Amino acid sequence: MRKFSPRPSLDLVPIRQATPDDLPAIRKLEQQAETAAHWAEREYDALFAPEAPARIALLAPGNADVPDIRGFVIARAACEEWEIENLVVAAPHRRSGVASALLRELLRTAAAGGAAWVLLEVRESNVAARQLYEKIGFSQAGRRAGYYRGPFEDGLQLKISVAVP
Numbered sequence: 001m002r003k004f005s006p007r008p009s010l011d012l013v014p015i016r017q018a019t020p021d022d023l024p025a026i027r028k029l030e031q032q033a034e035t036a037a038h039w040a041e042r043e044y045d046a047l048f049a050p051e052a053p054a055r056i057a058l059l060a061p062g063n064a065d066v067p068d069i070r071g072f073v074i075a076r077a078a079c080e081e082w083e084i085e086n087l088v089v090a091a092p093h094r095r096s097g098v099a100s101a102l103l104r105e106l107l108r109t110a111a112a113g114g115a116a117w118v119l120l121e122v123r124e125s126n127v128a129a130r131q132l133y134e135k136i137g138f139s140q141a142g143r144r145a146g147y148y149r150g151p152f153e154d155g156l157q158l159k160i161s162v163a164v165p
């Protein structure tokens with residue numbers, strides 16, 4: 001399995017932790033992206049609830065010219081194995097390194113938090129996401145037949161090692 005090296009960030013895209021105030025913007029962005037994981041409003045509301053599973057939500061904020069957020073990633077933090085649950089970049093900001101910066105920051109956070117692996121599922125047909133994950137260093141760990149609905153499709157399970165030696 002390929003391994004992520006948690007070097008200091010060289011990314012030019014600023015990334016920060018999301019807060020409950022960011023949830024409307026995160027939800028709006030998710031709804032605009034067909035291939036994103038779609039959650040109900042109550043699932044977003046529960047993200048920061050004290051009894052919710054441990055999660056991390058990072059976002060790439062906008063700026064004075066474009067105040068809307070540029071992208072976000074949400075992951076569940078479960079001991080050794082963290083799972084990316086959603087990742088979306090706003091269409092006008094794609095192909096400028098936003099998702100890469102979000103993922104690298106997430107992997108650094110996971111490594112610092114004691115994770116050994118970070119994994120995720122991706123639609124087999126989602127070429128953009130698969131290329132992105134491959135470039136970051138994820139590799140295929142399995143296939144889940146019929147994992148997705150609407151449309152029905154297999155999911156590929158991808159994984160990367162982030163364990164600090």
Ligand SMILES: CC(C)(COP(=O)(O)OP(=O)(O)OC[C@H]1O[C@@H](n2cnc3c(N)ncnc32)[C@H](O)[C@@H]1OP(=O)(O)O)[C@@H](O)C(=O)NCCC(=O)NCCS
Binds near residue numbers: 094122131
């Ligand atoms: C997939 C997604 C998150 C990529 O975000 P992004 O900010 O454009 O990604 P980056 O700019 O960091 O791209 C890094 C690399 O990923 C690959 N990549 C990204 N978009 C691609 C595309 N449309 N086609 C092919 N490769 C692509 C390229 O290798 C790219 O490097 P390059 O630009 O130097 O060629 C974005 O397209 C998106 O939000 N899609 C809709 C939601 C989604 O599918 N999320 C994933 C759910 S698993």
